[in-house]
Amino acid sequence: MSDTAVRRRSPAAQRKRMRLILVVCGVIFLGAATALTLTALQSNVNLFFGPTEVVEGKVPAGATFRIGGLVEIGSCRIRGDGVTREFVVTDGANRVTVTYEGILPSLFRDGQGVVALGQLADAAGEFRAEEVLAKHDETYMPAEAVEAMKRAGTWQEGGGEPVAAAGAPSGANPCKG
Amino acid sequence: MHRFANPGQFMRVADKVLPWIVALCLPLIAAGLYFGLYASPPDFQQGETVRIMYIHVPTAFLAQGAYVVMALGSASFLIWKHPLGDLIARSAAPIGCVFCIICLVTGSLWGRPTWGTYWVWDARLTSMLILLFLYFGYLALANAFDDPARGDKPAAILALVGVVNIPLIKFSVYFFNTLHQKSTLAGDLFGAVFGEPEAAVQAENLPADLAAAAAQQGGDLPPEMLLPLMLMLAGFTLAFLALLILRLRGEFASVRLRSLRAGFRAEPRGA
Numbered sequence: 201m202s203d204t205a206v207r208r209r210s211p212a213a214q215r216k217r218m219r220l221i222l223v224v225c226g227v228i229f230l231g232a233a234t235a236l237t238l239t240a241l242q243s244n245v246n247l248f249f250g251p252t253e254v255v256e257g258k259v260p261a262g263a264t265f266r267i268g269g270l271v272e273i274g275s276c277r278i279r280g281d282g283v284t285r286e287f288v289v290t291d292g293a294n295r296v297t298v299t300y301e302g303i304l305p306s307l308f309r310d311g312q313g314v315v316a317l318g319q320l321a322d323a324a325g326e327f328r329a330e331e332v333l334a335k336h337d338e339t340y341m342p343a344e345a346v347e348a349m350k351r352a353g354t355w356q357e358g359g360g361e362p363v364a365a366a367g368a369p370s371g372a373n374p375c376k377g
Numbered sequence: 378m379h380r381f382a383n384p385g386q387f388m389r390v391a392d393k394v395l396p397w398i399v400a401l402c403l404p405l406i407a408a409g410l411y412f413g414l415y416a417s418p419p420d421f422q423q424g425e426t427v428r429i430m431y432i433h434v435p436t437a438f439l440a441q442g443a444y445v446v447m448a449l450g451s452a453s454f455l456i457w458k459h460p461l462g463d464l465i466a467r468s469a470a471p472i473g474c475v476f477c478i479i480c481l482v483t484g485s486l487w488g489r490p491t492w493g494t495y496w497v498w499d500a501r502l503t504s505m506l507i508l509l510f511l512y513f514g515y516l517a518l519a520n521a522f523d524d525p526a527r528g529d530k531p532a533a534i535l536a537l538v539g540v541v542n543i544p545l546i547k548f549s550v551y552f553f554n555t556l557h558q559k560s561t562l563a564g565d566l567f568g569a570v571f572g573e574p575e576a577a578v579q580a581e582n583l584p585a586d587l588a589a590a591a592a593q594q595g596g597d598l599p600p601e602m603l604l605p606l607m608l609m610l611a612g613f614t615l616a617f618l619a620l621l622i623l624r625l626r627g628e629f630a631s632v633r634l635r636s637l638r639a640g641f642r643a644e645p646r647g648a
Binding site: 216219220223226227230231234238242245246247248250268305306307315331332333334335336337338339340341342343344345346 | 418419420421422423424427430452455456457490491492493494497498499500537538540541544545552553554555556558559560561597598599601602
């Protein structure tokens with residue numbers, strides 16, 4: 201049945217069909233090769249490790265790497281020397297203490313995603329950062345709406361969404377300044 | 378469908394449509410700029426810098442869209458030998474290339490105040506840079522020969538090879554840990570299909586205060602910010618179509634000119 205259908209096609213139509221199959225297969229195989237390569241290299245393509253991967257020792261010792269996660273609420277403070285900022289990065293399962301000597305990005309706040317570059321300082325698992333970047337999420341909101349929610353006491357720091365009757369204090373971050 | 382593969386037929390339709398596209402596109406962009414730069418609120422985190430989004434997102438969309446148009450044109454040229462496919466690919470390439478440059482520059486300027494850096498080698502930014510190099514490569518290859526027709530086929534193959542980069546750009550923020558945010562507009566859909574990368578925050582383990590933050594997965598854009606973004610997206614897409622038709626006219630004319638010249642040369646002299 202299909203043989204007769206192929207035989208009835210003109211040579212030109214057959215060549216077109218062959219080219220179509222060739223192009224479609226080529227793109228599919230190329231896509232598969234790219235997908236396999238990227239899956240194999242996933243840990244190299246990932247920009248940062250999560251706290252769980254760091255705690256589980258998946259990061260080579262002494263390596264300079266990036267750690268990413270959320271700033272634990274209320275964890276940020278300035279140490280006695282007045283320069284070093286200390287805060288905890290968490291993914292919910294594990295926490296890593298990060299220290300940083302420098303000015304934190306303006307988006308840095310409790311509950312914000314951050315990505316820090318540096319090394320693990322010692323056996324205690326403290327991460328000494330050379331660079332701290334703020335990771336902005338996909339939520340946008342008018343500044344006025346947030347001001348109104350703060351006045352009404354329904355604003356929760358760290359969350360993009362109002363939480364009813366949370367009444368969370370949203371004072372200035374002690375790390376800033 | 379193959380009827381429109383005739384360049385003459387296609388150009389007759391395109392020339393009729395062009396004034397309508399321009400007439401729609403200009404007020405859309407004007408309204409988008411008015412709402413984007415003036416009549417929309419600053420963001421609660423980013424302040425006024427959020428307005429970069431109204432340029433950055435449409436140009437990113439069209440940098441990728443133009444490449445898809447280029448790849449489809451190249452495929453129709455390779456498979457069915459439609460000359461129009463090659464002309465469309467050649468016309469779309471420089472437009473997409475410019476959108477890609479605008480996207481990378483505005484993104485870089487946006488990254489400095491929000492993230493704290495102009496550039497980071499994460500999967501989204503790097504794959505977008507690869508797209509720019511694909512455009513450069515295509516433009517160089519398509520115009521590398523004295524007889525431009527000889528560049529048609531290699532350039533078309535390059536365009537098709539590079540098309541694997543498009544889903545990579547789109548989904549890089551779901552497959553890998555990146556500094557770049559996930560999609561705000563299609564976040565719910567993609568998040569549901571692809572889930573989260575390995576080291577992402579596990580919401581179920583979070584204490585209550587952080588769970589509220591993680592519950593935001595999927596993104597949110599209030600209507601007063603969505604309006605200028607949509608106006609700009611529609612306006613830029615129509616601008617791309619208008620520029621594409623204008624460039625097609627040029628490509629079409631230059632092909633005819635070349636064949637006329639070749640005809641003269643073939644004719645015996647001193648007749």
